[in-house]
Structures are given as structure tokens and as C-alpha cells.
Amino acid sequence: MSARTPKLLLIPCSGQETASLTEKIFEILRADYGLQNDIEMLRSSRRSEIGKDSRKDNRHPLVGDYFGDVEVQVDIGRNELKDVVRGKHVVLVEHLLTPNRLVSPGSSQIVSVNDHIMTIRGFLDVVARVDTLQRTLVVPYLSYVRSHSIEKYEERGFFQFDSLRRTLKDYKGDGLDCLLTIDPHSMKAAQIAEELGIDFHAINPFQSTRAINPYKLGLTGDRARTVMQETRPFQERFQALKQENSNHLYVVSVDDGTEKRTENFTERGFPELSPEELYARLAYFDKDRVSYEVSLAQFKPFSRINNQNIDPEGTYIIIDDMYATGGTAGKVATILKKLGATRVEVWTSHAVTMPPQYQRANDRGSIDMVVCLDTVPQDPTLAIEYIPASASLIAADVYKSHQKLISTR
Numbered sequence: 001m002s003a004r005t006p007k008l009l010l011i012p013c014s015g016q017e018t019a020s021l022t023e024k025i026f027e028i029l030r031a032d033y034g035l036q037n038d039i040e041m042l043r044s045s046r047r048s049e050i051g052k053d054s055r056k057d058n059r060h061p062l063v064g065d066y067f068g069d070v071e072v073q074v075d076i077g078r079n080e081l082k083d084v085v086r087g088k089h090v091v092l093v094e095h096l097l098t099p100n101r102l103v104s105p106g107s108s109q110i111v112s113v114n115d116h117i118m119t120i121r122g123f124l125d126v127v128a129r130v131d132t133l134q135r136t137l138v139v140p141y142l143s144y145v146r147s148h149s150i151e152k153y154e155e156r157g158f159f160q161f162d163s164l165r166r167t168l169k170d171y172k173g174d175g176l177d178c179l180l181t182i183d184p185h186s187m188k189a190a191q192i193a194e195e196l197g198i199d200f201h202a203i204n205p206f207q208s209t210r211a212i213n214p215y216k217l218g219l220t221g222d223r224a225r226t227v228m229q230e231t232r233p234f235q236e237r238f239q240a241l242k243q244e245n246s247n248h249l250y251v252v253s254v255d256d257g258t259e260k261r262t263e264n265f266t267e268r269g270f271p272e273l274s275p276e277e278l279y280a281r282l283a284y285f286d287k288d289r290v291s292y293e294v295s296l297a298q299f300k301p302f303s304r305i306n307n308q309n310i311d312p313e314g315t316y317i318i319i320d321d322m323y324a325t326g327g328t329a330g331k332v333a334t335i336l337k338k339l340g341a342t343r344v345e346v347w348t349s350h351a352v353t354m355p356p357q358y359q360r361a362n363d364r365g366s367i368d369m370v371v372c373l374d375t376v377p378q379d380p381t382l383a384i385e386y387i388p389a390s391a392s393l394i395a396a397d398v399y400k401s402h403q404k405l406i407s408t409r
């Protein structure tokens with residue numbers, strides 16, 4: 001890259017989990033994508049990490065913290081804004097869900113999703129004090145996407161706060177240009193972002209090599225192979241299972257929202273099968289959430305796999321984007337096990353389980369294993385097998401976003 005190429009500046013907003021993720025992204029972009037001299041990282045400090053006599057003037061370092069009442073604090077001096085931030089592609093990184101992060105050492109109060117959202121708004125506000133090439137936000141798990149079905153429920157006379165639209169409108173008003181996230185619960189987020197003029201990137205961790213072309217990113221040789229392998233975590237795992245049990249491997253869609261991703265994943269996982277053979281490997285379920293606590297699951301009428309033909313030697317993989325306590329997946333797994341299935345696994349992008357739910361989540365019932373990306377920093381007592389791929393997935397998309405920005409200059 002030339003000396004005049006715009007620089008990429010990564011800024012972790014708050015917490016050690018976010019700082020660690022940002023450092024991994026930074027190192028991947030340097031090592032695998034060759035951004036040696038064109039990338040920087042600006043770390044924020046907590047108030048306790050700077051001197052009490054630090055003056056509130058142009059020399060003040062970047063601080064991201066909370067006051068005693070959990071009000072968000074984001075401060076920065078003019079020197080750092082002009083010397084470090086100005087003129088760059090600024091990428092803010094923040095975990096929106098940290099189930100076990102406390103506001104401060106010794107506190108019993110957990111940092112909430114709303115606290116993280118206000119932190120992001122604080123960072124966007126101070127960054128907007130100088131000209132930047134682009135302001136990008138990276139959130140591994142995008143919260144407030146559960147409100148995507150409000151239109152469906154309005155037909156029943158039930159109304160909800162449209163938190164997704166409200167949050168994205170606030171981000172846009174604060175100067176956000178681009179949002180990168182892994183596997184959002186609904187593509188309604190992309191639709192709203194487009195309406196607002198936010199460039200929205202939904203990173204698909206269930207994609208295959210056919211969906212990734214590292215050579216288009218300018219990568220070759222070992223670097224290309226490394227990136228290709230690290231950005232298809234679930235397909236890599238699936239191919240390993242195929243070698244062990246190819247004839248008894250099935251994929252399960254639990255509701256309308258997972259249907260398309262499950263079909264795409266299965267098609268890419270079994271490229272050697274004809275369409276007829278392929279759909280014999282897919283189980284389709286329907287879910288109806290009749291209340292906050294009650295949901296019903298049953299085979300869809302057209303599902304080739306149904307009550308009559310469960311493979312007693314079969315391993316059934318439920319594909320979903322979120323896992324909290326395994327409510328819906330557990331119902332589907334119970335049906336499959338009662339009909340004779342040998343093994344049921346849940347493969348998911350986000351473990352959104354909160355501490356009061358840990359015991360229930362760990363009592364998985366008919367689910368033999370939960371496999372998840374590391375998009376949400378969780379307590380190790382939560383019985384989930386993690387695939388540490390978030391940093392690699394995000395790095396690839398940050399790089400693509402940065403290259404797109406460069407090409408339009």
C-alpha cells in the first residue's frame with residue numbers, strides 16, 4: 001500500500017474483553033492482510049488508570065469509563081483528537097453484551113446493553129469533533145434485533161417498542177457511517193440501516209469457501225489459505241463430521257427465520273448431492289411463540305424428514321443464530337430424540353445466556369452439545385464449546401470495508 005493510503009484506526013471502547021478482541025483484530029490485519037504501516041490502535045483508559053491530577057485540557061488522554069451511578073464517561077483532549085484520530089478511517093469496537101462484566105471492581109452491578117449503547121454514542125460524539133474519512137462500528141453481537149417481528153404482532157393487536165430502529169437512528173444521528181456485525185438475528189437491521197444511509201455489513205459465519213474469495217482481497221499463498229480456513233468456522237467443523245459420519249448427518253431448521261441459512265449451509269456442506277438427496281438431509285420445523293414463555297414446535301408439512309423416518313444412527317445439527325437457554329432448540333431436540341435420533345447438536349453464532357439462566361442452559365436435556373462462536377464473552381461455567389473465530393471474521397470484513405473506502409477516494 002502506498003504511503004498516501006488512508007490509515008485505519010481501531011479504538012476499543014470499553015472493557016478488557018473488547019480490548020482483547022480489538023488487539024486480535026489488529027494483529028490479524030497486520031499479519032494476514034499486510035497492513036503493517038497503515039493501521040493503528042488507540043486504547044482508552046479507565047479513570048483509575050490516569051493520574052488524579054490529570055488536567056481537563058488539550059493533553060488529556062482518551063478515557064472510557066462509568067461514574068459511580070453508571071453514567072457513561074468518554075473524554076479526550078484536543079491533541080489526541082487531532083494527532084491520532086483526525087483524517088483516518090475510525091473503527092470503534094464494542095461488545096454490546098457482556099453478561100459478567102461489572103461496572104467497577106467490587107461492584108455487584110453488571111454493565112447492561114443500554115450502558116454499552118450509551119458508551120458507543122459517547123465515543124461517536126467525541127470522534128465527531130474532528131474530520132474523519134469514515135466512522136465504522138464493530139459489534140460482534142448486535143442487540144435489540146429481537147424487535148424485528150413487530151409488524152407480525154401488530155396484526156394481533158400487540159405493540160412493541162421498535163428498539164432496533166430507535167438505536168440505529170441514534171447511531172446515525174451521532175455520525176455513524178458503517179456498521180459491521182456477525183449474523184444479526186434478522187436482516188430487518190440491514191433494511192433499516194439502508195433506509196438511514198448506514199452501510200451495513202452482516203458477516204455470515206455459516207458461509208463456505210465459495211462465499212469467500214481471499215484473492216479478491218489481494219491475498220495469495222499461505223495467507224489466502226489461512227484466511228479461507230479461519231473465516232468458515234462452521235463449514236470446517238461440518239466437513240470434519242462428514243468424514244466420520246457422512247451417511248447419517250442431517251441439518252435442522254427450527255423456524256422460518258433459520259430456513260434460508262440452513263438450506264444454504266446444507267447445500268454448501270453437501271455439494272455432491274442432487275437436490276432430491278439434499279432435501280432428504282434437511283428437517284424443517286415450525287415454531288409459534290404464543291406467549292413470552294410458551295413456544296410450540298412441529299415438523300412442517302413439506303419436510304422430507306418427519307415423524308415417520310428419523311434415522312436411528314443420525315446426528316442432527318440444529319442451525320440457529322442465538323442460544324439463551326435452548327428453549328426452542330430443546331423442544332426440537334426432544335422431538336428428534338423421542339423419534340429415535342442418536343445425537344442432536346446446536347450450532348449457533350451467539351450465546352446470549354445471562355447468569356440467572358446458566359443452570360437452565362447447562363441442563364440441556366436432549367441437546368448433546370452446543371457449539372458457538374465467541375461473539376459474547378461468557379463465564380467458563382457455561383457448558384458451550386466455543387469456536388474462537390470472531391476476530392478473524394471481523395478482520396476480514398473490516399479489511400473489505402477499508403479497501404472499499406480506499407477505492408472510492
